[in-house]
Amino acid sequence: MAGPGTPTPRPPVSGSRSGHGRPTLAVVGATGAVGAVMLRILSQRADVWGEIRLVASPRSAGRKLAVRGEEIEVVALSEEAFDGVDVAMFDVPDDIAEQWAPVAAAKGVVVIDNSGAFRMDPDVPLVVPEINPHAVRQRPRGIIANPHCTTLSMIVALGALHAEYGLRELVVSTYQAVSGAGRAGVDTLRRQLSLVAGTELGTTPGDVRRAVGDGTGPFPEPVALNVVPWAGSARADGWSSDEMQLRDETRKILGLAKLPVAVTCVRVPVVTAHALTVHARFQSEVTVAGAREIIATAPGVVLFDNPDAGEFPTPADVVGTDPTWVGRVRRALDDPTALELFVCGDNLRKGAALNTAQIAELVAAE
Ligand SMILES: NC(=O)c1ccc[n+]([C@@H]2O[C@H](COP(=O)([O-])OP(=O)(O)OC[C@H]3O[C@@H](n4cnc5c(N)ncnc54)[C@H](OP(=O)(O)O)[C@@H]3O)[C@@H](O)[C@H]2O)c1
Known part of the structure; x- marks a missing residue:
């Protein structure tokens, strides 16, 4: 919301700046892990764009990438790359x-x-x-931010439950895929898997680490045959950046500035799709039937919850899909106001590119 001292919001985009109908879109970071999924998503969704311009580092200039069935040449990031552009998606490092x-x-x-x-x-x-969605119009700097993939992997389901029950506290553990660390993360896991496959590794301390040598890539420990209780960079008092982001972003998106959030982020040997266990405490008593109905009817969320039949979401099953998948819905054993959930979502689709595309479409519709 605009407040005292807040600059006046920019006028919204209306049609194309060239005046020739549909807006021009730039995808900056088109060659990366998120960029690649973005190009697929742009080819799959209703086409609201005129020209699509692909931008990356000078290393990639001249490469051709397919989008909407067309080969488009990548241009190097420069001020001129934004000439005539209405909306730019940034999928590049901080x-x-x-x-x-x-x-x-x-x-x-x-x-x-x-x-x-x-x-x-x-x-x-x-x-x-x-x-x-209304928040897109309040952009005094002309910039709209997309949440972190871990936050996005749970927030749609959580937001629906919050709207009904009023969230009071959150305890989260994450099981994050290596593609959350970009192409380098995926390359590292594939390389490590090739080194450990078919061996007896994983039986004595340090044997996996010795086998992968210094090839731990963006991770502090081997991720093949392992789980690593660390994601992101170091923050104060032993916290990781992914943990701080999950807390701070959840508070900002839900408008709950003081929401207590306890979180531990863990990297697991999964290529794509983050999973999270969520303990969510609400303002009043909850029922499993009520929670299941909210989850089942929330836009962008799928309830997949029949453990007796072996049905719960796993990264291997939900990768490549758009929704947030929720299973293992239970009322907390010792607290009738709290729910336990297992949530799973593709960190490159809803966790990154899809949410960005949805925001861009809201802007284009202005
Ligand atoms: N992976 C996820 O799950 C995820 C989810 C949400 C948000 N994000 C965020 O999205 C951003 C991109 O992540 P990613 O995983 O796609 O990373 P990535 O695979 O490492 O790709 C990075 C992209 O940035 C471009 N780039 C790097 N340096 C550049 C420069 N100096 N000038 C212009 N372009 C440059 C690269 O172009 P070249 O190919 O030419 O080097 C590439 O297109 C990051 O900020 C990340 O934190 C990632």
Whole structure:
């Protein structure tokens, strides 16, 4: 919301800046893990865009990538790359977004940023279209932020339960896929799996670490045959950046500035799709039947919960799909106001590219 001292929101995008109908879109970071999924999503969704321009580092300039059945040449990131662009999706590392998103915004481009550079900026809305779509219009800096993949993997389901029951406290453990660390994360797991496959490794301390040598990539420990209780970079008092982001972003999106959140983020040997266990405490008593109905009818959420038949969501089953999948719905054993859930979602689709595409479509519709 705009408040005292808040700059006046920019005028919304209307049609294309070139005046020739549909808006021009730039995908910055088109060659990355999120960028690749973005191009697939742009090819699959209703086509609201005129020109689509693909942008990456100078290393990738001249490469051709397919989008909407067309081969498009990648151009290097520069100020000119934003000429005539209406909306730009940024799928690049934090430092690149921090430097270039304001450059694009200063040229009148509406930036939707997938990095962590602006999410907690009070003048940048943090948007999940199923929860706070109205927030896209309050963008005094011309930048809209996309939440972190871990937050996005649970927030749509949680938002629906919050709307009915009023969330009071959250305890979360994550099981995060390696693609959450980009192409480097996926390459690292594949390389490590090739080194440990068919061996007796995993029986004595340090044997997996010795086998993978210094090839731990973006992770502090081997991720093949292992689980690693760390995701992101170091923050104060032993917390990781992914843990702080999950707390801070959940508070901002739900408008619950003081929500108590306890979280531990863990990396697991899964290529794509994050999973989370969630203990959510609400303002009053909950019932499993009521919770199941809310989850089953919430847009963008699928209830998949029949343990007797072996039915619960797993990364291997939900990867490549759009919704947030929820299973193992139980009332807390010792607290009638709390629910236990297992939530699973594709970190590259709803966790990144899909949410960005949905936000961009809201902007385009203006
Ligand atoms: N992976 C996820 O699950 C996920 C989820 C949500 C948000 N995010 C965020 O989305 C962003 C992209 O993540 P990713 O996983 O797709 O990373 P990635 O696979 O490492 O891809 C990085 C992209 O940024 C481009 N890039 C790097 N340096 C650049 C520069 N100097 N100038 C222009 N472009 C540059 C790369 O282009 P080149 O190919 O030319 O190097 C590539 O297209 C990050 O901020 C990440 O935190 C990721």
